[in-house]
Amino acid sequence: MEKRSVYATRHEDSRGRYFPEAPSATRTPFQRDRDRIIHSTAFRRLKQKTQVFVAHEGDHFRTRLTHSLEVAQIARSIARTLGLDEDLAEALALAHDMGHPPFGHAGEDQLDACMAEYEGFDHNAQTLRIVTKLEVRYPNFEGLNLTWELLEGLVKHNGPMVTQDAPLESLPAAFRDYANFMDLEPHQFAGPEAQVAALSDDIAYNNHDIDDGIAAGLFTIDDLMDLPIVGDEFRAVRLEYPHLSHRMVSYEAVRRLIGLWVNDLTAETGRRAKLYAPQSAAEVRAMDVPLVAFSEELESRQRALRAFLYERMYKHYTVNRMRSKAKRMLAELFEIFLTEPDTLPSPWRQDASQASEPRRARIVCDYIAGMTDSYAIEEHRRLFHPDVLR
Template sequence: MSGTIGQMAGLGFGLGNRAPYACDPGASRGRLFPEADSPTRTPFQRDRDRIVHSAAFRRLKHKTQVFLAYEGDAYRTRLTHTIEVSQIARAFARAFRLDEDLTEAIALVHDFGHTPFGHAGERALNAKMADFGGFDHNAQALRVVTSLEQRYAEFDGLNLSWETLEGLVKHNGPLTGPYAKAEPVSKPILDFDALFPLELDRFAGLEAQSAAIADDIAYDTHDLDDGLRAGLIDIADLRGLTLAGDILREVEARHPGLERSRLIHEVMRRHITRMVEDVIRTTAANLAELDPANAEAVRVAGRAMVAFSPAMREAEAETKRFLFANVYRTGSVRRVMDQAETVVAQLFDRYMTAPEEMKGAWSEAMAAAPALVRARRVCDYLAGMTDSYAMAEHRRLFDATPELR
């Protein structure tokens, strides 16, 4: 432990209660660009603060989660979803005695690479970038925090610690090696890994695993909630679901005749609690079985430690299938998202042929740039847009712009 971090522990920063398998800020692997220690904050606290103060974080408030950010004030945006993920992830960190600041940092940064209009924008950019390495929101998040945020005098990006970058890139598991999913690794991730190796064949630490499963819990529950608010599903539709159906019957038995808004809230809050408590029980058993001596033992365990029980895993998968069939792929949502894809695709084509239309320094030296460089610059520009800015740009550049409602 460094002298600075050791002094902080003595000042009551709560570092002594960390489990041996937690990531230790005093033993951080450092940053791409070395910086002096802070006398008042751990490396992971500094990461969290840099993330919260970034432009990318602010833009999340006007980016779509499922329903367009301006369709209704009560629907989740990327920002409110991110805050909810952070709250759940910190509950796991507290339960397992992990580093809460690192857990929070990874949760807060995990959606930085999302485009305007959610997955519709991602599909459009992936199609346009097919000849240039494609588009992946996780790789884009890495680009944001290592290159595209240009605020500091001495480096591009946020210069986050190794552990936060590892968590961002690998929170859903290893990207290479025997435990990786059968998917190609995005070039931006491979390029950065060559510069600052992130051990892509290993699992991430428990802090990142906590953020990943918190993401599942948050969007499963809150997409049900938003689907109910939007009228795409009815409360009675939940009866066919193992988890939500059981909870609905429990609430109705305890509170017969409860008005709809209260009934929905009672079901949703219990939905989160039931999933969180299942993860805590399952993970506690996994940790007791493995008994990892340190964070490195977690990384080489060969499986994720933070996990659902088999029964909850199946119930969670059932919920996802229900959401895809009844919310994400319904006619009204798909119609709007198809139009949103068209908006992003048309903007991409216009900027490629007329890069001077991009604002600020984005268009500099673009006319003579190779096609790959132009495409990546346009992609970065578009991916950073909010829903409202993308719509304003489309109205500026085209005669007809869909209303997306």
């Protein structure tokens, strides 16, 4: 058994669940959280939700589900190295994208625009809404009844939420509507495992988007050669294995890059742990800076990679075309469901038909946000193509 760090979150000291439950005879509270996330409907739907490419564009590109699994693997490895609770880090990584609508950030932008008059849409806030309300699987409560530590980590994985510059009133509605939101201490950082999960997300999408971008033909290995760190690793693989195919060069270089990012993060976090010497997870939350971080050197160098991916991948014209189609589809779905709630399926129809307009808009938003890419496309066909009867 790996040695546990003094600042790790201790499952024995968990603040528990909102609805009290008898402990499991075979699992820790955080293992139980992880299992509830994996068995949830919202988690299964991630298999056909866009990461960058829409699900039907190719079977080998990453989806929200495969991305979440990769983030969980990285988070678990880092947590083990740092002596943190691996199960909590894994559970947070698996759940972090559950609130994403279909079509990735294009879908989120469009839903936020549709909801502009009804307090907007935010995928992180939607994740909280899913795990505390929308995912109904248990007879005694709505949501998954996850532990305080899991909810706190989901809400604050990007840092403190309530600050002098960002008062509570400025937060998305789903955060403010959660009755116990202030109990999650939104003015502090998240615990160490949540910080690990957040940066594991960065490691995964930075490096795996390189792989997917090459596979999709949006850029080539030669295009990467001038990028700090990235170009060095690709060049090293080519020199060591001159006869490898382009795909194998990409696989090996990305594997090495992930290791480089992980090693930098664990080294920098270890340095900060010695410098700030937190003696508990509570002290990690109360710090003025995050405990888990990349070094300043790596942070500065990876900005060039992010800028490259933004221009050459996320803003590529083929990606833009699908983004444009996706936005139109979601805008049209939202409009028809809001103005004609009798077109919604049960039980959404009953709830929307009896609701005020703001409440009906949120119901419609919840319905659309839960869709997979393929379901949204088919639902649009059913409603707007006269040759499709049902």
